[in-house]
Amino acid sequence: GREVRLVRRPEGAPVADDFDVVSVPVPTPDAGEVLVRNEYLSVDPYMRGRMIDTKSYAEPYALGAVMTGGAVGAVVRSAAPELPSGTTVVHDYGWREYSRVPAAAATRIDTTVAPASAYLGVLGMPGQTAYFGLFDVAAMRPGDTVFISGAAGAVGGLAGQFARLRGARRVIGSAGSPAKVAYLRDELGFDAAFDYRDGSVREQLRAAAPDGIDVYFDNVGGDHLRAALAAIRPFGRIALCGAISGYNSTTPQPGPDNLVLAVGKRLNLRGFVVYDFADRVPEFEAQVGRWLQDGQVWLRETTVSGVDSAVPAFLGLFDGSNTGKMLVQLAR
Numbered sequence: 001g002r003e004v005r006l007v008r009r010p011e012g013a014p015v016a017d018d019f020d021v022v023s024v025p026v027p028t029p030d031a032g033e034v035l036v037r038n039e040y041l042s043v044d045p046y047m048r049g050r051m052i053d054t055k056s057y058a059e060p061y062a063l064g065a066v067m068t069g070g071a072v073g074a075v076v077r078s079a080a081p082e083l084p085s086g087t088t089v090v091h092d093y094g095w096r097e098y099s100r101v102p103a104a105a106a107t108r109i110d111t112t113v114a115p116a117s118a119y120l121g122v123l124g125m126p127g128q129t130a131y132f133g134l135f136d137v138a139a140m141r142p143g144d145t146v147f148i149s150g151a152a153g154a155v156g157g158l159a160g161q162f163a164r165l166r167g168a169r170r171v172i173g174s175a176g177s178p179a180k181v182a183y184l185r186d187e188l189g190f191d192a193a194f195d196y197r198d199g200s201v202r203e204q205l206r207a208a209a210p211d212g213i214d215v216y217f218d219n220v221g222g223d224h225l226r227a228a229l230a231a232i233r234p235f236g237r238i239a240l241c242g243a244i245s246g247y248n249s250t251t252p253q254p255g256p257d258n259l260v261l262a263v264g265k266r267l268n269l270r271g272f273v274v275y276d277f278a279d280r281v282p283e284f285e286a287q288v289g290r291w292l293q294d295g296q297v298w299l300r301e302t303t304v305s306g307v308d309s310a311v312p313a314f315l316g317l318f319d320g321s322n323t324g325k326m327l328v329q330l331a332r
């Protein structure tokens with residue numbers, strides 16, 4: 001099997017030479033473990049943070065070692081009776097064709113509810129991030145006007161649909177191309193959307209939400225956060241989910257220069273990590289599984305093929321080459 005290793009810590013934007021794809025023997029599971037032949041690998045922006053040697057909420061990747069990340073696949077050899085061969089599982093030992101996984105770290109998935117890839121998107125970590133970020137962290141309520149940046153990506157596209165389903169008055173999204181703006185309006189049901197490359201974020205947001213916003217779900221940071229602080233109404237709530245506009249910068253990003261608005265407007269800005277909500281995943285699965293089965297929520301997938309495409313797919317997250325969830329499909 002082949003696997004992707006991190007061989008150099010990126011400075012600024014990662015490049016292909018920071019990675020290596022190597023062949024290794026297919027491992028044999030020890031007692032209590034399973035061997036999974038992966039069908040889909042996930043590449044995610046948070047992995048950029050793990051490539052630097054600084055302690056964060058996720059451990060840094062070791063140099064010369066395989067990277068890890070979300071993956072789904074079928075158990076092909078089992079030394080764990082609870083997960084026999086043929087079981088489809090999701091796990092966090094990705095970036096490789098075959099993963100040896102402790103049974104306790106593999107979760108059985110139900111591919112009659114949704115295809116396996118959905119467990120890396122709608123029904124997986126991005127879905128949980130959108131759900132808990134919107135409803136808990138930002139405490140979105142029916143009647144709120146909600147603004148979401150990075151809206152054509154995995155988390156943002158789901159957050160926007162969840163807001164609509166919970167009775168938002170108006171859902172506004174921003175993304176980086178005209179095609180993505182059309183996707184937000186026509187496929188995901190956003191009430192308004194704009195291309196942040198088209199001009200000032202602040203002016204475009206003001207035009208889309210002349211009466212202001214109540215909730216901002218921040219995936220981007222930078223100018224977007226600044227614009228949201230200007231547009232948000234008193235007692236507004238901001239979920240700080242991510243700040244991808246700064247992930248590849250080599251100098252610390254300054255905070256928004258209008259942060260003081262948070263004082264007079266009595267804002268609540270709250271950061272979060274999806275794993276904080278692990279004990280509430282069953283609630284998430286029940287609700288979002290129902291929306292999915294009723295056809296009320298969906299998410300495009302941008303799929304590339306083969307483990308050699310994992311690095312370009314990852315790099316593409318920073319160029320916006322994905323619409324919806326970015327996935328790597330491996331040969332069956």
Ligand code: NDP
Nearest residue numbers: 045153154155175176219241242243244245272273274320
């Ligand atoms: P996405 O599917 O949204 O992919 C990343 C997207 O970011 C790209 O498609 C691109 O879209 C956009 N982007 C890239 N560079 C910039 C930039 N400079 N300015 C504006 N947009 C940019 O990824 P995810 O849905 O997986 O993640 C979305 C966010 O959520 C990230 O910030 C991530 O770190 C965060 N996150 C946080 C978690 C948590 O627990 N707090 C968990 C999971 C994700 P475009 O074409 O529109 O530019």
